[in-house]
Amino acid sequence: MAGSGLAQAKRPLSTLATEQPAISEEADFAGQSILMNTSTSSHSSSALGADLPATLCYLNGDYTALRDAKISVLDRGFIFGDGVYEVVPVYAGEPFRFAQHMARLDRSLAELRINNPLTHVEWREVAQKLVTDFTREAGTTTPPDQLIYIQVTRGVALRDHVMTSGVAPTIFVMTNIMKPVPAAQRSSGVACVSADDFRWEKAHIKSTSLLGAVFSRQISADVGAMETVMFRGGYLSEAAASNVWVVKDGCVLGTPKDHLVLEGIRYGLIEELCRAAGLGFELRRISRAEVIAADELLLSSATKEILPITLLDGLAVGSGQPGPVYAKLYAGYQGAKSIPTP
Numbered sequence: 001m002a003g004s005g006l007a008q009a010k011r012p013l014s015t016l017a018t019e020q021p022a023i024s025e026e027a028d029f030a031g032q033s034i035l036m037n038t039s040t041s042s043h044s045s046s047a048l049g050a051d052l053p054a055t056l057c058y059l060n061g062d063y064t065a066l067r068d069a070k071i072s073v074l075d076r077g078f079i080f081g082d083g084v085y086e087v088v089p090v091y092a093g094e095p096f097r098f099a100q101h102m103a104r105l106d107r108s109l110a111e112l113r114i115n116n117p118l119t120h121v122e123w124r125e126v127a128q129k130l131v132t133d134f135t136r137e138a139g140t141t142t143p144p145d146q147l148i149y150i151q152v153t154r155g156v157a158l159r160d161h162v163m164t165s166g167v168a169p170t171i172f173v174m175t176n177i178m179k180p181v182p183a184a185q186r187s188s189g190v191a192c193v194s195a196d197d198f199r200w201e202k203a204h205i206k207s208t209s210l211l212g213a214v215f216s217r218q219i220s221a222d223v224g225a226m227e228t229v230m231f232r233g234g235y236l237s238e239a240a241a242s243n244v245w246v247v248k249d250g251c252v253l254g255t256p257k258d259h260l261v262l263e264g265i266r267y268g269l270i271e272e273l274c275r276a277a278g279l280g281f282e283l284r285r286i287s288r289a290e291v292i293a294a295d296e297l298l299l300s301s302a303t304k305e306i307l308p309i310t311l312l313d314g315l316a317v318g319s320g321q322p323g324p325v326y327a328k329l330y331a332g333y334q335g336a337k338s339i340p341t342p
C-alpha cells in the first residue's frame with residue numbers, strides 16, 4: 001500500500017494554490033531563521049560548528065552556545081531515536097499553552113518509561129530564560145515570536161535495544177524565531193498531496209524517531225506541495241507534521257485521539273474555538289470520500305496555527321479558496337494568542 005501512496009503523490013500538480021515554501025517545524029529549526037551571532041564568541045568551535053549560531057541553549061543542566069552543545073555518540077537518541085520532543089510556540093515572550101505541552105511531554109515520556117527529569121516549573125524556568133536571552137540578543141523591544149524545542153532522550157548507554165534503566169536522561173532545549181506563514185499562503189491556501197500512512201502504530205507518541213514523517217513529508221516536498229495528507233486503511237489519519245481537519249456543513253471533523261495520530265495541542269484549542277464560534281465539532285473516523293467532498297480542509301500545527309488546504313492532489317478543495325470556517329477559526333486563534341495560558 002505504501003508504494004501506491006508514493007506513486008499517487010508523484011503525480012505532478014498542475015497548479016499549485018500558491019508557491020509552497022515549507023513552513024514546518026523542521027524548516028524553522030534547520031533553516032536560516034536562527035539568529036546568527038557569529039561575531040564574537042569565547043567558546044571553542046569546530047570548523048563545522050563555527051557556522052552554527054551562538055544562540056543560548058540548555059543541555060543537561062548547563063546553558064551554552066548552540067554551536068558548542070555536544071552529546072555522546074552513544075546517546076540513545078542518536079543510536080535509536082529513543083527520545084521524545086515538544087515544540088512550543090511563544091507569543092509576546094509568553095509560551096503558548098505551555099501546560100498542555102507539559103502534559104503531552106509527560107504522556108510521551110510515560111510511554112517510553114522515562115521519568116520526567118524536570119518538574120513543570122523547572123521546564124518553564126529553562127524555557128523562559130532562553131526566550132528572554134533570545135529576545136535580548138534580537139535587540140528588539142517587542143519579543144519576536146519564537147518556537148521552543150524540547151528534547152528528552154533515554155540517555156547514554158552501551159548499545160542495547162532493551163530500554164536501559166538507571167541512566168540519566170539527556171535534556172536539551174533551544175529556542176528559535178518563528179517565521180509567520182507567508183501572506184500569500186494565508187490568502188490563497190496551500191496545496192497538499194495524499195499518501196498512505198506507512199508510519200508505525202504509535203503515532204500518539206511525540207517521538208524523535210521521525211523517519212516515517214521524513215519520508216511522508218518528502219512526498220509533498222518532491223512536488224512542491226506544503227504537506228502530505230495521510231490515509232490508513234482508507235481513513236484519514238493526519239499529515240506528516242500537522243493534524244488535518246475536515247469542514248462539512250458548518251461542522252469541523254477531526255480524527256479520534258488514539259494511537260494512530262499525534263494529539264496536536266491545537267485539538268483542544270480548535271474545539272474551544274468551534275464552541276465559541278457556534279460551529280459543530282466532532283472526532284470520528286473520516287473516509288477518503290468525505291475528505292474529497294469536504295467544504296474546507298484545514299491543517300493545524302504549532303507553526304502553521306490553522307492553515308487552509310485549497311488544493312489536494314491537484315484538485316480544488318470546496319470552492320478552491322479559503323472558506324468561512326477557516327476565517328472564523330483563524331480569527332479566533334489570533335485572539336487566543338493574547339489570552340494568558342498556564
Ligand SMILES: Cc1ncc(COP(=O)(O)O)c(C=O)c1O
Binds near residue numbers: 266300303
Ligand atoms: C505528526 C504530527 N501531527 C500533528 C502535529 C501537530 O501538533 P501541534 O498542534 O502540537 O503542533 C504535529 C506537529 O509537529 C505532528 O508532527
